[in-house]
Every structure is written in structure tokens, then in C-alpha cells.
């Protein structure tokens with residue numbers, strides 16, 4: 001990558017995250033929300049989104065890996081599991097970006113068998129043109145075209161986060 005251009009600026013991100021936080025709390029009502037951040041790309045979005053959701057918000061982290069360079073390997077594996085049970089809890093999976101959807105499909109299967117009260121998904125970015133599996137994304141920060149983006153937590157082989 002020879003040059004990095006600003007694609008979505010910090011002000012737009014902050015404004016959208018604030019909107020999402022308000023919308024998420026309005027949709028859930030007065031229940032505790034367990035935000036599960038998907039490591040590592042979601043950490044910046046996760047920390048901002050958690051603070052934008054009023055009321056009782058808890059957090060956990062799941063690490064998954066599927067990418068090498070700018071291409072998904074298609075094989076998703078857990079690199080760091082949750083440290084707490086999620087049974088009976090309202091889970092909000094927090095992703096940086098949904099691309100092919102393979103990571104999210106794997107995550108939703110992995111989490112659903114643990115019997116949460118509900119599972120929804122919030123993703124900062126969505127690249128619908130790249131989807132190979134149909135996955136539900138309840139809250140989308142910004143739908144984007146098919147281009148590789150970095151920053152605000154997203155990396156290219158660990159660089160540019």
C-alpha cells in the first residue's frame with residue numbers, strides 16, 4: 001500500500017457511532033447488553049460504541065482469524081475465546097467490517113449454541129458486494145463499496161490500525 005487516503009473522517013464516524021448507540025438502546029429497552037467485540041479489528045469501534053449506548057452495557061471479546069493480507073482464507077478459527085458464559089444474555093456482536101460474511105456466519109453459529117437470550121450484530125462497515133453467505137447485520141455504521149480499508153482498528157497484516 002503506497003498511499004492511504006481518508007475515506008471516512010473522524011467526525012463522521014463519531015456522529016454515526018453516537019446515532020447507533022442511541023438506536024441500539026432504544027431497540028433493546030432497559031436490559032443489560034453484552035457487547036462481544038471481535039478481536040482485533042473491532043476494538044476501537046467497540047470502545048466508542050459501548051460508551052455511546054446508555055445504561056447497562058457489559059463486554060467480552062472473541063478472537064478470530066481468517067485473513068492473510070487482503071484476502072480471506074475462508075477458514076475461520078477461534079484464537080481467543082470468551083471468558084464468561086453468555087446463556088440467557090442479550091448479545092451484541094461488534095464487528096469492524098462484514099466482507100464475505102464467513103467470519104460472522106461462523107461466529108453466529110458458535111454463539112447461538114451457547115444459548116444466549118438474543119444475538120444481534122453491529123458492524124462499523126459493510127461490504128455487501130463481497131458477500132458469499134447471507135448473514136444478518138442489524139446495525140451498520142457505513143455500507144461501503146468493494147475496497148480494502150484500514151484504520152480505526154482495521155489493519156493490513158497488523159499495520160495501519
Ligand code: IMP
Pocket residue numbers: 041066067072095096097098099100101102103104147148149150154155156
Ligand atoms: P469476512 O469473513 O470476509 O466477512 O471478513 C471479516 C473480517 O475480515 C473482518 O472482521 C476484518 O478483520 C477483515 N476484513 C475484511 N475486509 C477488510 C478490509 O477492507 N480491511 C481490513 N480488514 C478487513
